[in-house]
Amino acid sequence: MRIRAAVAGVAATGALLAMMSPAAHAARNYDKQDPYKTGCAASAIVARQSTLVQKGSKSKYGTIKLMWSRKCKTNWTEIWVSPLDSGIIRVVLAKPNGNGNRMVHFDYGKGNGGHHWGDMIGGANICAWGYAVAKRTKLWANGKTAQACG
Secondary structure (H helix, E strand, C coil): CHHHHHHHHHHHHHHHHHHHCHHHHHHCCCCCCCCCCCCHHHHEEEEEEEEEEECCCCCEEEEEEEEEECCCCEEEEEEECCCCCEEEEEEEEECCCCCCCEEEEEEECCCHHHEEECCCEECCCCEEEEEEEEEECCEEEEEECCCEEC
């Protein structure tokens, strides 16, 4: 009986260590989750960066970044605009052949110092790009990053 208990304890410890390993962490499904709340933003790099342009004037209005988490193998889009703006943020994944696009759409409101981000979408070995719209009364702007493929 003691041998079975010892074997069960070793197996449980092994399963716990496997769940804590980086490979197990990367295999987790992070779709539609916040990159900051999950800790994925801690390993993020900027894959592509562009500007949001004010509609009608072509003036630079804000910044848009396509982010990639090395640890979590996820993409998301972040923007910096006026804290008075609200709008949408999207990240789009597309297979290189164009079939099977997936998208995560996120609505944001005023505040947060104008720094907003959308939820993540998993996507190793796939192409992605970010898109956003910022609006305030009659003023609005939009922007898109170039595609990044990994």
